[in-house]
Amino acid sequence: MGIGLESSESPTKSQMSVDTDSHEDVTDPKSSPDSKTTVPKSKKHKPSSRPVIQWLFWGSAFVLTATISATLGAALALFTPLSPFITPLTQGFGVKGDSWSRGFPYKIARPVNILVMGIDRVPEAPKNSAAVFAGRSDTMLLLRLDPSDNSVRMLSIPRDTQVNIPGVGLAKINDANVEGGAALAARVVSRSLNNVPIDRYLRVTTEAFRELVDLVGGIEVFVPYPMQYTDVTQNLNIDLESGWQTLNGDQAEQFARFRKDKNGDIGRVQRQQALLKALRQRLVSPTVLSRLPQVIQVMQQYVDTNLSLEELLAIAGFGLELQQDSVKMVLLPGRFSDPKEFSGSYWLIDPSRRDRVMREYFQQNPAWAALEPHSSSQSVRIAIQNATDKPQLGQQVARYLASKNFRNVYIVKDWPDHQSQTQIIVQQGDLEAATTLKKIVGVGRIEASSTGDIESDLTIRVGEDWIETNVE
Structure with a gap:
């Protein structure tokens, strides 16, 4: 199944797809270039010998791992002079317009789901070999x-x-790539998420993110508390101070991999989302554009994908139309397992909240969906986090919400970075409840990410604008 390309030229049939029901390699090495294939096992993966395809494959990876940066996606494609689908940009990098769009004769004709995996280091794997993609998936994202x-x-x-x-049984989802490569990982993800279709996959090694951050000159991130941890077995030494700072590649990886806090693996996911937002902001900087040729040459070795050339061009063109608020992030709802439940530590999926996320974010509509009433906005669990220097503001906000019949409200530890604007963080993906809450409180903006309190449905990170409204 293709990703639904439309072309301003002659239509081109997509040539690759993820088969979520089987992870067997059905690729015939003697078949013609136009033969339809499914995802090969990673041990049989062979990088394309055509430099233009490698460059454009990395362009796709770059666009996706940076949450589809519009400027970067366009620039990567335009930096590939041999592509017959690209019109060279002779006016230089400037305002987006017709000179940009002429380079993208394809567009996405329907919603597309892409599984993105960041693969752990495989110590024994030779550099630049397919074996580097055979490790556990340290990061797993499903993009629509x-x-x-x-x-x-x-x-x-x-x-x-x-x-x-x-063939394995109960296990952690990061083992799927080890057991059967990208195809098995896609199959497991699909079946765990109400059989959501997965059209394509993309795998990057952990070195990719570190190199990328260095190549763009670092990223600005708020570190909420000091992070110190050493693990000799993983060759991991984390040492970060708190506060706003520009992290280099090594420090960004430390920030992402730190786990020694109360939130464990979920804290890592929250920090990954924060890093993606920071990277996206960095990628739209004009100063980054001059570094793109070097970025492409260095980064192509870290990517494995089954996105075709035409699909890359469609994705890059799609990126041109994105606005900052058009990217919505959510964490797979669930809870930590109790030590008495299993011998290992797991994140256990919350079925009802998962179903809501799959409906609202991925348009997966089970037959029973119409029978499930949406939860009342007054019943949502709301965490209040003060991000100002007014000590009693959290209690003031709680009293105000109680006056509006919100009963499931609690206060968490103050956020250490003072904010001018209140955030309503959609922790469990309930955008409808967040919209209702914003109308009631009358301040702030909705933050479509899962960077609030993990026990909440919504987290209100209260900023100075709440004080200015004199609510209560």
Whole structure:
């Protein structure tokens, strides 16, 4: 099944797809270039010998791992002079317009789901070999690119999520790639998420993110508390101070991999989302554009994907239309397992909240969906987090919400970075409840990510604008 390409030239049939029901390699090495294939096992993966395809494959990876940066996606494609589908940009990098769009004769004709995996290091794997993609998936994201509203929805799947892997049994979802490569990982993800279709996959090694951050000159991130941890077995030494700072590649990896806090693996997912937002902001900087040729040459070795050339061009063109608020992130709802439940530690999926996320973010509509009433906005669990220097503001907000019949409200530890604007963080993906809450409180903006309190449905991170409204 293709991803629904439309072309301003002659239509081109997609040539690759993810088969979520089988992870067997059905590729005939003697077949013609136009033969339809499914995802090969990673041990049989052979990088394309055509430099233009390698460059464009990396362009796709770059666009996706940076949450589809519009400027970067366009620039990567335009930096590939041999492509017959690209019109060279002779006017230089400037305002987006016709000179940009002429380079993208294809567009996405329907919603597309892409599984993105960041693969752990495989110590014994030779560099630049297919074996480097055979490790556990340290990061797993399911992206939905929807041309109907020019949006990207991103589901973060914790690496410790408990799933049933065929031939293995109950295991953590990050083992699926080890057991059967990208095809088995896609199959397990699909079946765990109400059989959501997965059209394509993309795998990057952990070195990719570190190199990428260095190549763009670092990213600005708020570190909420000091992070110190050493693990000799993983060759991991984390040492970060708190506060706003520009992290280099090594420090960004430390920030992402730190687990020694109360949130464990879920804290890692939250920090990954924060890093993606920071990277996206960095990628739209004009100063990054001059570094793109070097970025492409260095980064292509870290990517494995089954996106075709035409599909890459469609994705890059799609990126041109994205606005900052059109990317919505959500964490797969669930809870930590109790030590008495299993011998290992797992993230256990919450079925009802998962179903809501799959409906609202991925348009997966089970037959019973119409029978499920939406939860009342007054029943949602709301965490209040003060992000100002007014000590009693959290209690003031709680009293105000109680006056509006919100009863399931609690206060969490103050956020250490003072904010001018209140955030309503959609922790469990309930955008409808967040919209209702914003109308009632009358301040702030909705943050479509899962970076609030993990026990909440919504987290209100209260900023200075609440004080200015004199609510109460």
